[in-house]
Amino acid sequence: MTTEHAQNVELTPSEYIAHHLSFNAQGVNGNTASEGFWVLHYDTLLTSVVLGLLVMGLIWWVARGATAGVPTKRQAFVELVFGFVDDQVKNIFHGDRHSFIAPTALTVFIWVLAMNSMDFLPVDWVAAIVSFFGGEHAKWRIVPTSDINTTFALALAVWFLMIFFSIKAKGLGGWIHELFCAPFGSNPLVWPANFLFNLIEYVSKPLSHSLRLFGNMYAGEIIFLLLGMWAATGLSGTVFGAILGAGWSIFHILIVALQAFIFMMLTVVYLAMAHESH
């Protein structure tokens, strides 16, 4: 179950895990160090962009040929996903959802689902393929959503959209008024409390939004790695590791879909809340 070089060099468990959890990080902007802010995780970025282009491109390809007549099975499937997302958004947001929020929800759901699904690929197969093409020390994290940068990027984008829609719906004055006068009332004495509450809310929203997804996917990956390590310890380890690995994979189907769904729902809820005034 371990990779080729693992058998050759005899990695220790911590080295094995550390290897699997290292990013393919390279400096940008003339920076040669692989630490600090000006560093790019090429594995995360490339995998997510390729997946995004693939899934959204597939849907676009079907949508381009969409007919109002009898749909093909392909179109029926895409319409099923469309209807599922549209129904969820319709129940939460009561404005003109078709111009922005519903398409955004579809993007988030499909893209995050695709990125999460990379967790189904056996960790050591990925490592084997990467070391076959990139050499013994090549690193490639295949699950973009187990990189905090990805989940933070999505959550922060939603956060900025939230503030944008909040200001757009209530005006800049209305938004500032709400910062100080909700939830306790407009008495100047409770302004600090209100502002503190809103501050906590604005900080906690992107944090919980991103860390929930990151935590689930990261934990899932770690468990796969631990099972992979166990499988390398002998025959009984291989048998139990395989059985538990299969079980965890099946359970992980639920987590992958559920986390994508939760991430989409929170996106819709945050954007819908931004439109409501208190």
Add this chain to the structure above:
Amino acid sequence: MNINFTLIAQAIAFAVLIWFTVKFVWPPLLTAIETRQKEIADGLAAAQEGKSALEVAAKKSEATLNEAKQKATEIIGQAEKRAAQIIDEAKGNAKAEGDRIIAGAKAEIDQEVNRAKEGLRAQVSTLAVAGAEKILRKEIDAKAHSEMLAKLAAEL
């Protein structure tokens, strides 16, 4: 956990994907689905309309049929009445004609009888005069007794 430039790159990728979906993926799907929904709704409404139209037509045809039946019965009744009338008229006419013919025949018979009587009367008087002439010959003056004879003839 190391936050770095990947975050910004991923955010840009996210923004581009959202833009792509908003612009190119969502609208054609929405149009297709909404158009189909409208077509199905229209079709169902048309079917309902057709059904009610069929019902109305059935009712109308039944009413027309009933009316035609009633009219036919009426016409047959009228025809029967007229036929009876014609027969009655013909009967009356025939009776009148028969009466007329019988009356004409009776009048002719009376005429014939009268004529025969006249003839007989004339002959009786002549015969009586001739007989009396033969019996009486000389004693009887033809001129003196002709008056009496005429009276006799008239009594006949």
